[in-house]
Amino acid sequence: xxxxxxxxxxxxxxxxxxxxxxxxxxxxxxxxxxxxxxxxxxxxxxxxxxxxxxxxxxxxxxxxxxxxxxxxxxxxxxxxxxxxxxxxxxxxxxxxxxxxxxxxxxxxxxxxxxxxxxxxxxxxxxxxxxxxxxxxxxxxxxxxxxxxxxxxxxxxxxxxxxxxxxxxxxxxxxxxxxxx
Amino acid sequence: xxxxxxxxxxxxxxxxxxxxxxxxxxxxxxxxxxxxxxxxxxxxxxxxxxxxxxxxxxxxxxxxxxxxxxxxxxxxxxxxxxxxxxxxxxxxxxxxxxxxxxxxxxxxxxxxxxxxxxxxxxxxxxxxxxxxxxxxxxxxxxxxxxxxxxxxxxxxxxxxxxxxxxxxxxxxxxxxxxxx
DNA sequence: CGACTATGTGGGGTGGTGCCCCGCTTTCCG
DNA sequence: CGGAAAGCGGGGCACCACCCCACATAGTCG
Numbered sequence: 049x050x051x052x053x054x055x056x057x058x059x060x061x062x063x064x065x066x067x068x069x070x071x072x073x074x075x076x077x078x079x080x081x082x083x084x085x086x087x088x089x090x091x092x093x094x095x096x097x098x099x100x101x102x103x104x105x106x107x108x109x110x111x112x113x114x115x116x117x118x119x120x121x122x123x124x125x126x127x128x129x130x131x132x133x134x135x136x137x138x139x140x141x142x143x144x145x146x147x148x149x150x151x152x153x154x155x156x157x158x159x160x161x162x163x164x165x166x167x168x169x170x171x172x173x174x175x176x177x178x179x180x181x182x183x184x185x186x187x188x189x190x191x192x193x194x195x196x197x198x199x200x201x202x203x204x205x206x207x208x209x210x211x212x213x214x215x216x217x218x219x220x221x222x223x224x225x226x227x228x
Numbered sequence: 229x230x231x232x233x234x235x236x237x238x239x240x241x242x243x244x245x246x247x248x249x250x251x252x253x254x255x256x257x258x259x260x261x262x263x264x265x266x267x268x269x270x271x272x273x274x275x276x277x278x279x280x281x282x283x284x285x286x287x288x289x290x291x292x293x294x295x296x297x298x299x300x301x302x303x304x305x306x307x308x309x310x311x312x313x314x315x316x317x318x319x320x321x322x323x324x325x326x327x328x329x330x331x332x333x334x335x336x337x338x339x340x341x342x343x344x345x346x347x348x349x350x351x352x353x354x355x356x357x358x359x360x361x362x363x364x365x366x367x368x369x370x371x372x373x374x375x376x377x378x379x380x381x382x383x384x385x386x387x388x389x390x391x392x393x394x395x396x397x398x399x400x401x402x403x404x405x406x407x408x
Numbered sequence: 409c410g411a412c413t414a415t416g417t418g419g420g421g422t423g424g425t426g427c428c429c430c431g432c433t434t435t436c437c438g
Numbered sequence: 439c440g441g442a443a444a445g446c447g448g449g450g451c452a453c454c455a456c457c458c459c460a461c462a463t464a465g466t467c468g
Contacts, residue, residue: 050435087447183403190396193381201377220400223363230464267418
């Protein structure tokens, strides 16, 4: 890849990052190209679809979330580690404009971002399941889907509201049993 | 309201219903107006926003779902009645193109459709909570939001997948306790 | 029954979008 | 240092939502 192409790509991602943070996942691509100082054709050549661009924009942040999952493996309580990570994921999704939309739509084009999250969370789920703290028939992809869904629905609400709903979904609606 | 205005309104809703079923919630308004045999200005006068139109399109189906909630009050098992209704709601949302999108976006403009569902489900939740079958700190609006969220996330998947996720969220991820 | 008025209509215009073709510039490598 | 290939962006296309305004029609009152 030529040097100027790399430079342009970086400028596009930077401009897109700012535009998406301000206007959401459906920010104008033309405006992004203008802000980056490139022609719209260049943007379309680097990123064939809007989702390809969003994936590039959020790649670093998703990697950070994956790293966080690794950290949480040190947490002694496996159940708490899993729920904490899922709640943090939800909080991140609701506070970062456009992230959820990108995560939910991107899989159709390329699974990388969603797949990264599922792969990163799997050790947490696995450990909790082995210790009998989580039903073994629950797949990590289910949990990530659940969190993404809640984050999307709560995008207009507050972040705490999203966390509350995630905890509700993880605990279920049945009243807690006395005998533990 | 003049007779021809009523007739035009009905034709627009009918055309919109077919277009949305075919193309989803973001079907072209121009095309809908063309199919209805009216000018685009007429469509925009009757429905100031896309969501107003979608609400008119789905009004009858939402009413049918509300009526179904009334029927389920006759089910002896209160917990089962509630979960059944929520699953049916999810199934309906995933099979009816554009419904979820309309439900999730419309509240910002007018709460009628979402509010109707919450109001219709409340007796079911209330009865289950009184019998101690459902945590009392769970609000009906939470459950409807949860189902809408899952339906949206599973729109690209199958309807059974949506139902599975709804049941998962309602039961929680903890393994079932032996002592019941 | 006929005319008058308000209500409803739709063609056409505007500004904006995503996407693409094609002649031109820049970079890199031999 | 020269040429081929890779990259660039202006301009064009089709489409969109939305709005303005001259015109037609429905409902009402004399």
